[in-house]
Amino acid sequence: xxxxxxxxxxxxxxHFGPYGGxxxxxxxxxxxxxxxxxxxHYLNDPDFIAELDTDLQYYVGRPSPLYHAERWSxxxxxxxxxxxxxxxxxxxxxxxxxxxxxxxxxxxMGKTRIIAETGAGQHGVATATVAARLGxxxxxxxxxxxxxxxxxxxxxxxxxxxxxxxxxSGSKTLKDALNEALRDWVTNVxxxxxxxxxxxxxxxxxxxVRDFQAIIGREAKQQCLEATGRLPDALVACVGGxxxxxxxxxxxxxxxxxxxxxxxxxxxxxxxxxHSAPLCAGxxxxxxxxxxxxxxxDDGEISETHSISAGLDYPGVGPEHAWLKxxxxxxxxxxxxxxxxxxxxxxxxxxxxxxxxxxxxxxxYTMKLAPTMGKDEIIIVNLSGRGDKDMQTMAxxxxxxx
Amino acid sequence: MSRLxxxxxxxxxxxxxxxxxxxxxxxxxxxxxxxxxxxxxxxGVDVIELGVPFSxxxxxxxxxxxxxxxxxxxxxxxxxxxAIAMEFRKTNQxxxxxxxGYLNPIEAMGYENFANAAQRAEVDGVLTVDLPPEExxxxxxxxxxxxxxxxxLLAPNSSDERIKKMDEIGSGYIYYVSLKGVTGAGHLNVxxxxxxxxxxxxxxxxxxxxxxxxxxxxxxxxxxxLGDGVVVGSAxxxxxxxxxxxxARAKNEICELLASMRQAMDExxxxx
Numbered sequence: 001x002x003x004x005x006x007x008x009x010x011x012x013x014x015h016f017g018p019y020g021g022x023x024x025x026x027x028x029x030x031x032x033x034x035x036x037x038x039x040x041h042y043l044n045d046p047d048f049i050a051e052l053d054t055d056l057q058y059y060v061g062r063p064s065p066l067y068h069a070e071r072w073s074x075x076x077x078x079x080x081x082x083x084x085x086x087x088x089x090x091x092x093x094x095x096x097x098x099x100x101x102x103x104x105x106x107x108x109m110g111k112t113r114i115i116a117e118t119g120a121g122q123h124g125v126a127t128a129t130v131a132a133r134l135g136x137x138x139x140x141x142x143x144x145x146x147x148x149x150x151x152x153x154x155x156x157x158x159x160x161x162x163x164x165x166x167x168x169s170g171s172k173t174l175k176d177a178l179n180e181a182l183r184d185w186v187t188n189v190x191x192x193x194x195x196x197x198x199x200x201x202x203x204x205x206x207x208x209v210r211d212f213q214a215i216i217g218r219e220a221k222q223q224c225l226e227a228t229g230r231l232p233d234a235l236v237a238c239v240g241g242x243x244x245x246x247x248x249x250x251x252x253x254x255x256x257x258x259x260x261x262x263x264x265x266x267x268x269x270x271x272x273x274x275h276s277a278p279l280c281a282g283x284x285x286x287x288x289x290x291x292x293x294x295x296x297x298d299d300g301e302i303s304e305t306h307s308i309s310a311g312l313d314y315p316g317v318g319p320e321h322a323w324l325k326x327x328x329x330x331x332x333x334x335x336x337x338x339x340x341x342x343x344x345x346x347x348x349x350x351x352x353x354x355x356x357x358x359x360x361x362x363x364x365y366t367m368k369l370a371p372t373m374g375k376d377e378i379i380i381v382n383l384s385g386r387g388d389k390d391m392q393t394m395a396x397x398x399x400x401x402x
Numbered sequence: 403m404s405r406l407x408x409x410x411x412x413x414x415x416x417x418x419x420x421x422x423x424x425x426x427x428x429x430x431x432x433x434x435x436x437x438x439x440x441x442x443x444x445x446g447v448d449v450i451e452l453g454v455p456f457s458x459x460x461x462x463x464x465x466x467x468x469x470x471x472x473x474x475x476x477x478x479x480x481x482x483x484x485a486i487a488m489e490f491r492k493t494n495q496x497x498x499x500x501x502x503g504y505l506n507p508i509e510a511m512g513y514e515n516f517a518n519a520a521q522r523a524e525v526d527g528v529l530t531v532d533l534p535p536e537e538x539x540x541x542x543x544x545x546x547x548x549x550x551x552x553x554x555l556l557a558p559n560s561s562d563e564r565i566k567k568m569d570e571i572g573s574g575y576i577y578y579v580s581l582k583g584v585t586g587a588g589h590l591n592v593x594x595x596x597x598x599x600x601x602x603x604x605x606x607x608x609x610x611x612x613x614x615x616x617x618x619x620x621x622x623x624x625x626x627x628l629g630d631g632v633v634v635g636s637a638x639x640x641x642x643x644x645x646x647x648x649x650a651r652a653k654n655e656i657c658e659l660l661a662s663m664r665q666a667m668d669e670x671x672x673x674x
Contacts, residue, residue, distance in 0.1 A: 013536060023505060023532045025461040027557035027582055029564065169467055175458060182460045187583040189559065286505045286532065287458060299479035300510030302457040 007253045009323065014203020014290075017326065019319035022202045024289050028182070031189045036204040038109050043211065048104065055100045056215065059133075060090050062097075064216075066223035066380070072350040079233065079373035081366060083353070083383045084220045084248060093356065093385030094216060094244045095126035099195055101212035103130035106193035113137040113192045117181040119146055119174035119240065120311035120358060121153025122385055123197030128162035138162040141180040143173035146310045153389050171304040174240075174314045178288050198241025199318030202289030206318050213247025220380050221251050228378060234259040234369065237382035238361040239332065240276065240312035242321045244384035249330060259331065262321060263365045265307035266334035276305040278317050279325050279332040292319040308337040308393070309357035311385075339364040344387065344394070356385035357393065405498040405526045406551050406574035409448055410609040410630060419667050420575075420631030421446060421622070422611055423638055423660060424502065426453035426469035427486050428478030430642055430649065438653055439490045443497050445657040446664035449611075450490075451529070451633065454483045454503030461531045463586035465636040468643065480507035480516070488523040500527035500553055500574070508541065517544035527574045529553040535567055542571060555579055558598055562605055569606035575631060578602065578612045586636030590615035592624055599628050622663035632667065634660075 014020045022032060042048040056062045065088065069081045086094035099116075106114060114131045116138070118124030124140040131138035140157055144166040147154055157164050170176040178201075185194045199206045199213075217235075224232050235252060237245035239262035252258045267275035275281065278293040285294040287302060295303040295315040307313040324330035335343070340357060343364030348354045355363055359382070366381050373379070387394075395402045403411075413420055423442050427435050439450055455473035459466060480503070487499050501520065508516045508530065520528060528545055530538070535554065542552045551574030556565060558581065568576055578598070580590040595612065602610060612625045613633030622632045638656050645652035 021537050022534065023537055024534065025531050025557075025579075026534065026555040026560060026564075027461075027579060029534060029557075030559040030561070169464075170457065170471075179458050179460045183463070183584045186461065187587065189582055283510075285509045288460070289532070291509075294506070296506060296510060298510065299481065300507035301455075301474060301479070302506070 009320065010203065010207055014207065016320050016323035018284070019292050019322040020203060020206055020290050022289065023286050023291065024202045025186065027186045027189065028202070031185070032202055038105060039204050039208050042105060042108060048108065052101055052104055055104070056097065060096050060100060061088065062215065063219045064088050066220055066227065068227065069351050072347065073370065075350055076367060076370040078370040078375065079377040079379045080375070081370055082224065082232070082378060082380045084216060084380055086216060086244065086382060086384045087353070087355065087359070087386035091126045091129050092388060093122040093126065094213060094247060095123040095197055096129065097215055097247065098197065098209050098212040098243065099123070099126040099130045102193070102195040103134055106136065106195070107134055109193065111191060111193035113188065114195055115139045115141070115181050115184050115192055116195045116197060117141045117174065117177040118197060119177070119313060120309065120356070121146065121150040121157065121389060122311060124162070124164070125153050125156050125160070127195050127197070128157040128160035131162065132160045139184065140164050141167055141177040141184070143167050143171070143177050145172040146174065149393055150310055150389060152392065173305070174310070175302065182288070198243040199246050199320060200241045200288055200290060200292070200316055206290065206320055209243050210246045210250055210320060213243050214250045216244065216247035216382065217249060217251035220248060224378065224380060231255055231258055232378040232380045233373065234261055234379045236261045236263060236362050236366050236369065236379060238263045238312060238358050238384065239279070239317060239321060240265065240314050240358065241316070242318035244382050246318060246320055248380070248382045253329060260324065260329060261365065262330055262332045263361045264332055264334040265309060265312035265361055266336040267306035269336050270334055274306040275334070276307040276312050276314060277334045278315060279321060280334045284322065287316050290319045292316050292322045308340060309361070311356070311358040312361065333365055335361040335364045343367060353383065354387035355383055356387050357390045359384045404549055404551055404574060406449065409498050410575060413448065413630070419626040419629070420448040420611065421660065421664055421667060422449045422451055422631050422633045423447050424451040424453055424633060424635030425638060426455055426466065426473050427483040428455060428473030428476055429469040429639065430472045430646055431476050432478060432482065434649060435486050436489045438656070440494065441653055441657050442660055443494060445660040447660055449498045449500060449631065451500045451502045451635070452483060452487060454480050454501055454507060456504040456507060459504065461584055463584040463636060465586045465639050465643065469639045480511055484519050484523045484525070487525050491524045498526035500529055501525055502529040503531065505530050505533045513541045513544050517548055517550070520545070520550055521548040525550060527551040527553045529555070529577060531555070535571055553577055556602060558582055558594065562601065565602050565605035569608060572608060575609040575611050576602070576606065577633065578610050578629065580612050580614045580625070583614065585614055588615060590621070590625070595625065595628055619662040619666035623666035623669070626667040632663070634663065
C-alpha cells in the first residue's frame with residue numbers, strides 16, 4: 001500500500017491520488033471556489049459546529065443506535081452483527097446528516113435557493129426537509145424513471161414545499177438528474193446553493209459530504225468500544241455514490257485491523273452488463289466534476305446502468321472510494337438484485353427491521369461474510385435507510401396491488 | 403503560425419469579425435456533417451467548431467443535448483469525429499476546425515493518442531468544456547507541442563486573475579460565454595457583455611469569440627461589434643431538428659441563416 005500512515009486526503013485542490021479534482025465548466029469555477037472557501041472557514045468555526053451539533057441531536061435525532069442483531073447473528077452462525085441505525089434518523093436515512101450541514105452553510109453564505117439531485121428520493125426528501133425548515137426555495141431534479149418508481153418520496157418532497165422536476169433526458173435516472181442540477185446551477189449561480197447528496201461532484205463536495213457523514217463512523221466507533229470493548233473486524237456498507245459508506249469508513253481508515261467493505265449493485269449480474277458497479281467492473285474517467293471509476297464504453301460515452309435500487313443506479317462513484325480501492329485499503333464487492341432481495345427479507349423477518357433496497361445490498365453481503373468469521377468477531381453494517389419508500393416496488397414484485 | 407492565429411490576423415487586417423458556427427459531428431447522421439461544413443464555408447463562415455457528441459453534455463441546453471443523442475444513436479464517437487475533420491480537411495486547407503466537447507472521450511482515448519490523432523486530422527484547436535486550466539496541463543502541453551491551440555472559456559463571473567490565466571495558457575482565441583446558463587439559453591444582455599469585454603480586453607490580447615444567446619442576424623451583428631468573433635450553435639441545430647425529414651432543406655436554412663449573419667456583421671462596416 002502506497003498510502004502514508006496518516007491519512008490526510010484530499011489535497012487542497014481535491015485530489016485523492018489521480019482521482020477527484022474540479023472538472024467543471026468555467027462558469028462554475030467562481031461558485032465552487034466560493035463554496036470551498038466558505039466550507040474551509042466554517043469547518044473550523046465553533047459557532048457553526050455548535051449549531052450543526054445541536055441540529056444533529058435535536059432535529060435529526062442523533063446519535064443513532066448501534067444495534068446488536070443477535071438473532072440474525074445466531075442464525076448465520078458466525079460474526080456478531082451490529083447495525084448502525086441510520087434508518088432511524090429524521091426522514092429515514094443517512095442523507096439528512098449532510099443536508100443539515102450544507103443547508104446551514106447555504107444560510108451562512110446568504111443563498112436563498114436550494115437545488116438538489118436525487119435517485120431514490122431520500123436525498124431529495126432530506127433536502128426538501130431542511131429547505132422547509134429554513135424557509136428556502138427548493139427545486140429537486142429526479143430522473144423520470146425514478147419519479148415513477150419512488151412516487152412516495154416524490155409526494156413527500158411536494159408536501160414539504162419543493163418543486164420536483166422529472167428529468168426526461170438520457171437514461172432518466174440519477175446521472176441525468178445530476179446533469180440537470182448542474183445546468184440549473186450554472187444558470188442561477190448567484191442565489192443558488194447546490195446540495196449534492198453524495199461524495200461525488202467537483203471538489204469540495206466529495207470531502208465536504210464525507211466530513212458531514214463521518215459522524216456515522218465516529219459514533220459507531222465509540223459505540224462499538226462501549227458495547228464490546230474493542231474495534232470491529234469489518235465494516236460493510238452499500239456504495240452507489242458512496243456517501244453512507246465513506247461516512248462509516250472514514251473514521252476507521254487509520255485503524256488497519258478493520259476491514260472496509262463496500263457493496264456495489266450488480267443488478268442482473270456484473271457479467272450481463274446490466275449493473276451499477278463501476279469499482280468492480282468499470283474504468284477511470286471523468287464525469288460530473290471529478291475523475292473516478294465509471295461505467296463507460298470504449299469511446300468514453302457513459303453507459304446506462306441498472307439496479308433494483310434507484311439510489312445505487314449511478315455510473316460513477318465517489319473519487320475517495322476509487323482511491324481506497326487502488327490503495328487496497330478498502331475492498332469492493334457486488335450483490336445482484338436477487339441477492340439484495342434475500343437481504344431485504346432476511347433482516348425484515350429475523351430482526352423486524354425493513355431496510356431500504358440500497359441498504360439491503362449491504363445486508364446481503366453480510367449474509368455471505370458473517371458465516372466465514374468467528375463468533376467472537378464483529379461486523380458493523382450500515383443500515384443507511386429504511387424500506388418504507390420501497391413498499392410499492394416490493395409489492396409490485398410480489399404481484400400485490402397497494 | 404497556427405491556422406487560427408492566421409485567420410484572426412487576416413480578419414483584423416480587413417476589419418471583419420469571425421463567424422464561427424457550431425454543429426455536432428454526426429447530427430443527424432454521419433454523412434450529413436462534411437458536406438454541411440463545406441456549405442457553411444461557402445456561406446461565409448471563418449472557423450468551424452465541431453461538437454464531439456457526449457452522453458452527458460452538462461453545459462449544454464436541450465437543443466445541443468438532442469444533437470448529441472441523435473449522433474450517438476449512429477454510434478458517433480471522438481474517433482469518428484476526427485475522421486470527419488480529416489475528411490473535411492482533404493478539400494479545405496484554409497478553414498480552421500476546433501473540436502469542442504467533454505473530457506471523458508479524450509480520457510478514454512488517452513491524451514497522447516488523442517493529440518496524435520488530432521494532429522493527423524489537422525485539427526486546429528480543442529475546447530474541452532469540463533477541463534479547466536488547473537486540471538488540464540498535461541493535455542494542453544501535448545496539444546501545444548503539435549501546434550494545436552487549446553481554447554478556453556471565460557464567463558460573466560470570471561475574475562481578472564482568471565482572465566490572465568487564460569491569456570497565459572490559451573491560444574487561438576478565447577470563447578466568452580456571454581451569459582450564465584447553458585447553450586441556447588435566454589437572451590444576452592448587450593450592456594453586460596460590453597462591460598465584461600472591457601475587463602477581458604484589459605487582461606488579454608487574444609481574440610475573443612462570443613457565444614451563447616446568438617440567435618439571428620441582429621444578435622450576430624450586435625455581438626460582432628463587441629468581440630472578434632461570433633459563435634452560433636443552437637440556432638443552427640434547431641434548423642436540423644425542425645427538418646429531420648428533409649435534410650436538404652435543413653442545410654439550406656442553416657446556410658441562409660449564416661449568410662444573413664455574415665451580411666449583417668459585414669454591414670456593420672469596417673473600423674467601428
